[in-house]
Amino acid sequence: MAETLIKLENVWKTFKLGETDLSILKGVNLEIQSGSFSTIMGPSGSGKSTLMYLLGLLDMPSQGKVYFQGQDISGFSDDKLADVRGKKIGFIFQQFDLLQNLTALENVMLPMIFQGVPENKRKEKAKQLLESVNLGHRINHKPSEMSGGEQQRIAIARSLVNNPEILIADEPTGNLDSTTGKTVMEILTKLHNPPVGGQKKTIVVVTHDPNIAQYSQNVIHIQDGQIVSNHFQDKDVLWAK
Numbered sequence: 001m002a003e004t005l006i007k008l009e010n011v012w013k014t015f016k017l018g019e020t021d022l023s024i025l026k027g028v029n030l031e032i033q034s035g036s037f038s039t040i041m042g043p044s045g046s047g048k049s050t051l052m053y054l055l056g057l058l059d060m061p062s063q064g065k066v067y068f069q070g071q072d073i074s075g076f077s078d079d080k081l082a083d084v085r086g087k088k089i090g091f092i093f094q095q096f097d098l099l100q101n102l103t104a105l106e107n108v109m110l111p112m113i114f115q116g117v118p119e120n121k122r123k124e125k126a127k128q129l130l131e132s133v134n135l136g137h138r139i140n141h142k143p144s145e146m147s148g149g150e151q152q153r154i155a156i157a158r159s160l161v162n163n164p165e166i167l168i169a170d171e172p173t174g175n176l177d178s179t180t181g182k183t184v185m186e187i188l189t190k191l192h193n194p195p196v197g198g199q200k201k202t203i204v205v206v207t208h209d210p211n212i213a214q215y216s217q218n219v220i221h222i223q224d225g226q227i228v229s230n231h232f233q234d235k236d237v238l239w240a241k
Contacts, residue, residue, distance in 0.1 A: 002033040004070070005166060005202055006055055011064035013050050013225075024050045026225040027064070032166070037192045037203045039213045042222040049170065051222060052206045056168045057085050069165075086114060090159030094171035096151040098143045098158075104130060105139040108158045115162055129157035133187055149180035156187055166202040167191065173209065185215050 013025040024047045032038060032055065042048040053059040054066055057073060066073050068084060076084070098107050108126035117125075130139050133153040143151050152172060159167055169188065173181030191201040205212055213219045221229040 002035050004031045005034040005068070006030075006032040007065075007067040008051075008054065008061075009065040009067070011054060011061040011066065013047075013054065013059070014062040024225055025054075025061075028222075028225075028227055030220065030227060030230070032202065032204060033218075034165070034202055035192075035200045036218055037189075037216045038205070038218040038220060039216040040204065040206045040220045040222060041208065041210065041213060043208060046222045047225040048206050048208075048222050052168060052170055052204070055204060056089055056091060057081050086111070087162055088165040090162070090164035090167045092152070092155050092159050092167060092169040092172050094174040096143070096148075096155045096175075098151055098154060100143050103140050103142055104135060104146070104154045104157075107143070107154055108161060111158060111161050125161060126157070129160055130154070133157050147180070148176050149183060152176065152180075152184050153187065156184070156191075160191075163199070164201075166204065169203070169205045171207055171209075172205060173207070173212065178211075185212065189215050 008028050008030040011025055011028045012023060014021050014023045016022075028051065030051075040048050040051060050059070054061060057066070057068060060066070060074070068088075073081065099110070102110070105123065105126050108129055109122040112122040112125065127136065127139060130136055133156055135150060135153055135157070138146060138150060143154070146154070152175075167188070172188070173184055176184065188203055188205070192203050194200060203216075205216065216233075218230070218232050220227060
């Protein structure tokens, strides 16, 4: 039985707007199992981005508990939270968030600097990861010289440099055409279901696109700050189509 990687227990997230308290999340209970592929869906303003920030340990709840690998993160210092994020969570964003003055290789190498990886090893691993997303021939090109799909593949390679436990993707296909978006989702699918001997990644995709749900095992719908459905599907059957 898979162990729980991240658990949210009666989580609320409330912001103060003048004299008014605005609750974005309202008593959310959710478990992300190690090795699972989950899609979080909901309309704009539903709370899915706020939920993503909590799952990625980028924010803390106003009430309730968040557990990462069984540990209550409310006891973590800022340094401890940053360390866990740097080593165990990979992020992929809709806007790619690449540094425009760096090459593809340099963008992928960057997170390893903060983990103290020697330069020769940084370069070697970055090359391998770019080759794994079919960009080995573009390593010396800057983002401005590349298509949106290529930039998102750089971002995926960068998210993998520290061999994270989980990848969290926020609208990873939002700025891409349908064909390029399909390529990006196939890369994520391969990371979740690698060839024999590969490491299976836990993946959470936040999206408003219902087509993305077909790639995942667990489809979570959020509306008005509450999870209104959480169902599992046989992904092997979907892949066979």
